[in-house]
Amino acid sequence: MYSIKIDNLDLGQIAASGQCFRMNYVGKGTYSIIAFGKYLEVSQSLDTLIFSCDETEYEEIWKEYFDIETDYAAIKSNTDISDEFLQKAIQYGSGIRILKQDIWEMLVTFIISQRKSIPAIKKCVETLCQKYGEQIMSDSLNDDKPVIDYAFPTPKRIAELSIEELRACGLGYRDVYVAGAASWFIEKYPIYQRQMKTYTVAKSLLMKINGVGTKVSNCICLFALHQLEACPIDVWMQKIIDDNYRGIMPSWMVSDKAGVLQQYAFYYKKSTGIYK
């Protein structure tokens, strides 16, 4: 076990914010997360986080994953005070952070995400992991028994699968997209990796992948590459533009922290918004 103090972080909000699909509430104020081949349990009371791992693993993986080093208070305060919707959204989801997730996993899960609800995405991803992911055994926070779970499958493993096997995981018409993404990741990503440190380059390279368009590429840039100017516009963000900004995209959606503000806005609108 290892614990830290941190503000501007709320596990429940992050779990529900639609950026990660393998973070779940397991009771007693505790969440489970599977990422980078590790299973973690973490609980929160006020500003204290307790991790099921040791300090070494925290420093190597989870400190980066939870974006502990970024000053979210500064990002929040550097916004237009007169923008009522944005300020409400920031207040409502004040514990949201942009996780630094694995690019291969983001590529696949956000290809899957298109025209699926969040529960449906999660189910689909779990099926892939349980069928084709490597088994993980790890300590639990609240139980003496170790937990058994499954890592996200490797690109190599996915590339070996037939279209039928992929389709059987509930991918629907996205089966060929995922297959193509696996071979792209194995063959092209090592070549492009360096160039992808620049947002505009990363986005255009990703969009050459079949099944990856404007929105999915922005999600990958934001949630894996931590390019905070990337601002995915999905149906909820479009609804915000229509309902709250009279159909005209507000300037914060094209700012250098647009992706962070987008995440507050998305979570707020989706949690409180009513379909009209």
Next chain:
DNA sequence: GCCCAGGCGTCCC
């Protein structure tokens, strides 16, 4: 059964 989901490719203009 109906509607819609953190969209995209294709066709057409």
Next chain:
DNA sequence: GGGACGCATGGG
């Protein structure tokens, strides 16, 4: 560049 349309599947 932008609009219309089809798309597999599951949750509400």
